[in-house]
Amino acid sequence: MFTLWSDIDRAIFGYPFSNLLQNKYSAGSTERNACFVHNCRMNLSDKGEYFEFVAELPGLKEDDLELTVHADRLTLSAKRNVVNPEDATVLLSERRNYEVHRSVAFPVNVDTNKVEAKLKNGILRVTLQKSAENQPRKIAIT
Amino acid sequence: MMSENMVKEDNTEMKPEVKVQTVFPQVDILELKDDFMVRADLPGLEIEDISVSLDRDMLTVEAQSDVEGLYPRAFARKFRVMRGIDAEKIRADYKDGVLTLMLAKPVESKPQRIQIQSG
Numbered sequence: 001m002f003t004l005w006s007d008i009d010r011a012i013f014g015y016p017f018s019n020l021l022q023n024k025y026s027a028g029s030t031e032r033n034a035c036f037v038h039n040c041r042m043n044l045s046d047k048g049e050y051f052e053f054v055a056e057l058p059g060l061k062e063d064d065l066e067l068t069v070h071a072d073r074l075t076l077s078a079k080r081n082v083v084n085p086e087d088a089t090v091l092l093s094e095r096r097n098y099e100v101h102r103s104v105a106f107p108v109n110v111d112t113n114k115v116e117a118k119l120k121n122g123i124l125r126v127t128l129q130k131s132a133e134n135q136p137r138k139i140a141i142t
Numbered sequence: 143m144m145s146e147n148m149v150k151e152d153n154t155e156m157k158p159e160v161k162v163q164t165v166f167p168q169v170d171i172l173e174l175k176d177d178f179m180v181r182a183d184l185p186g187l188e189i190e191d192i193s194v195s196l197d198r199d200m201l202t203v204e205a206q207s208d209v210e211g212l213y214p215r216a217f218a219r220k221f222r223v224m225r226g227i228d229a230e231k232i233r234a235d236y237k238d239g240v241l242t243l244m245l246a247k248p249v250e251s252k253p254q255r256i257q258i259q260s261g
Contacts, residue, residue: 041212042212043211043212043213045211052211054209054210054211054212056185056186056209056212056239057185057239058183058184058185058238058239058240059183059238059239059240060238060239061238082170084170084172085172085174085179087174087175088172088173088174088179089172089173089174090170090171090172090173091171091172091173091178092169092170092171093170094168094169094170095168095169095170095181095182095183095240096168121185121186121187121188121236121238121239122183122184122185122186122238122239122240123185123186123209123212123239125211
């Protein structure tokens with residue numbers, strides 16, 4: 001069951017194999033392409049007819065992102081590569097290269113054909129229409 | 143046995159207040175030939191929302207982010223920079239949620255060749 005690996009698990013255990021990744025490319029690594037697994041800020045909200053997923057991904061372009069949608073979950077993979085000008089001397093480097101691997105489960109299924117994703121100013125916004133049988137229905141009171 | 147004032151409405155202290163968390167944005171500082179380059183992760187803003195100020199040698203970057211769907215928060219960070227940097231010559235660019243500032247080095251700080259005359 002994929003959704004068992006939820007955000008709670010992640011908060012406790014981190015991303016699977018993150019230890020391996022972090023040992024290999026530790027915080028102080030001088031390796032140019034050092035990467036670490038990053039838990040970006042994100043939110044999923046239920047807007048009635050659709051779900052809205054928002055994630056903060058500064059410094060990423062459309063090509064750096066991979067989004068996969070299943071009826072019951074959304075998976076986001078991203079990789080940031082910070083490029084410095086060639087002749088630069090680095091005085092401070094906090095903006096690290098990172099990888100994001102997150103998955104969010106929906107409480108009800110969505111229509112995978114009605115998904116829109118936009119990336120603007122480092123914010124990814126995905127709207128996912130709920131499937132027809134999960135659409136809210138107004139009840140007429142007689 | 144509920145006393146009369148066990149449940150009491152008191153709205154005097156209630157103010158519509160949004161708690162905004164202020165965070166240090168992550169930055170890179172690079173030295174180039176003629177400039178210092180400061181890059182900061184400031185996702186979800188417009189360039190007009192970012193305030194950059196230079197007070198003598200104190201550079202301040204501040205911004206308030208209010209992205210629909212995320213909790214609002216503020217970014218603030220100060221840097222002590224080399225004296226003599228001209229605030230008028232700071233160039234700012236905001237792209238993909240990253241602010242890039244180019245601070246031109248003051249002319250005096252560049253190495254200058256001194257002519258040695260014999261005699």
